[in-house]
Amino acid sequence: MTQNVKKKVKELLESGKIKGFLGLCQKNGHIGPHLFCDPDDLESMVLGDEERPGDSRYPLNKLLIHIARSYPDETFGVLVRGCDERGLKTLYTWNQLNPDKVIPVGVACPQELADACECLRPYPEEFVEGERAEERSSASVTKISGLDVKDRFTSWMKEFARCIKCYGCRDICPMCFCNECSLEAEELIHTGELPPEIPIFHLVRAVHMAGRCIDCGLCNEVCPADIPLRTLYKKVADIIDEEFNYRPGYSEGKSPLNILGSAAEE
Amino acid sequence: MDYRTVPTTCTYCGCGCNFFLEVLDGRIIGTIPSKSGPANQGKLCIKGWHVHQFVQSPERLTRPLLRKNGNLSEVSWDEALDYTASRLKEITSAHGSDSAGFFASAKLTNEENYLIQKFARAAVGTNNVDHCARL
Structure with missing residues (x-):
């Protein structure tokens, strides 16, 4: 389920469009945030589904702010779900991230996660993985x-x-x-x-x-x-x-x- | 540029919460609780959340201190251990084994805690073993 994301990230890294891709990886038996910098080192990439969809989500936007503060001139890719994309948009308006220096790679959440989150929009505008789930009210x-x-x-x-x-x-x-x-x-x-x-x-x-x-x-x-x-x-x-x-x-x-x-x- | 998220275990208490330390160019800048940590399942207490602050605190003790003429001064581990061993011997031989007590800590590993009680009981001969959490 990560093939399309890996392909996209590999392209971005190989073309030099991004310095690194902030996503999730499986390491030491845990799923955690990881900055992928080598196009040949994407094997361990996952989407944060440990036992149930999206049960290992992390605040990747927040970590991206930490990195971008030290490297404001570099461009980074970041894994986004619907909520993360809303986060990016809001962080741009608050000048916490520069939209010219961020390339989001989207995944749509499965229905199970959209239901659990009561999410009004469980998908980003563009996504390379997953299918659009139905919106849920609160x-x-x-x-x-x-x-x-x-x-x-x-x-x-x-x-x-x-x-x-x-x-x-x-x-x-x-x-x-x-x-x-x-x-x-x-x-x-x-x-x-x-x-x-x-x-x-x-x-x-x-x-x-x-x-x-x-x-x-x-x-x-x-x-x-x-x-x-x-x-x-x-x-x-x-x-x-x-x-x-x-x-x-x-x-x-x-x-x-x-x-x-x-x-x-x- | 070198950004890593290093999985590790909290040293604050014995719960064994897992988290990732955010390390940017060799400096720890943040703590992220691990969602797949069996003990904490993505949660932390306030102390765990701020681990990244104490590790690099300039106020952190990194070498043994020995009180000489009323003032604490930095000494080598050899000197600190020699002093402690000789004073333990002097005190216990003059006043008996129960004149000494041993404080274990949740910040130690299981094995270290086992060793400290073993040392108290088998080497010094006292059951005066307690724990820093019982304040």
Whole structure:
């Protein structure tokens, strides 16, 4: 299932169009991110399907930022699913990556993964592997929205109460690139305390995901307390869409909140 | 340019979480939890997430320190081990084996922890073995 991706990457590397390709490989019994630089060394490349489709996805965009910061003049290829492509588009608008220096190689997600992710677009615009799966709406959001406000609040508080404040949701997030993080600001969060103050800790992050979260779901997967963060951020994205007709990675241009922020400063 | 993701195991505690260390041109720049690590399944605690920071911290102790005239000073491993062995002998022969205690640690491997209790019990003759996590 990786043949087309390997062929494409081999072409890109041999033609010298890219310095390296950031994808996934099987090594030491694990699937992990890997920068492929040799066209003859693509044997170990995989698409991140360990036992189920997409169960070994990694924030490749985020790692690409790390590499690009040190090598801004080089062009790199990167493996993208639908969510990763939304991530790239959003990172371009925030000037975290230069679109002229990134060549995405797309794969479409299988239906099983699209269902599990409740993904609105489980495929990138162009892909060399896989078939276009059907889009799914957010059943998890509909379910919790069905509760009355009091029950909804109790339900979220029960989820937040399990938080061990590992900051994993932030650290895995390809859209979290700020030099200074509000989750470490003493004015907003009691930084030295455990467990974190709820719901403020989670709501600060949720507000910061507004106009930014591209719904990749890595935060949900990384959470040791199984807090359904993805559902929370999906709801935030719905609100922004309803109010501003903007959905990060789907709509063009910068987030309306970004524009409001700049206007407020002036 | 040399970018690697090196699979390894967290040294913070005994859980054995797996992660990849992002290494760019010989410098560790990030930690990525391994999704196929059987112990952690793609998750980490806050300490594990920041492993890349302590490894290269200028404040990290990389050589033994010995207190001489009230001040800590760097010494060779030979000197540190000779001093510890001779003081252990002096103290235990003057006050008995139970005057010594041994602290094991989750940062050690299973084998090292086995050795430290074996050394305490068989070589020094005390059951005073405890663990740094019991604070």
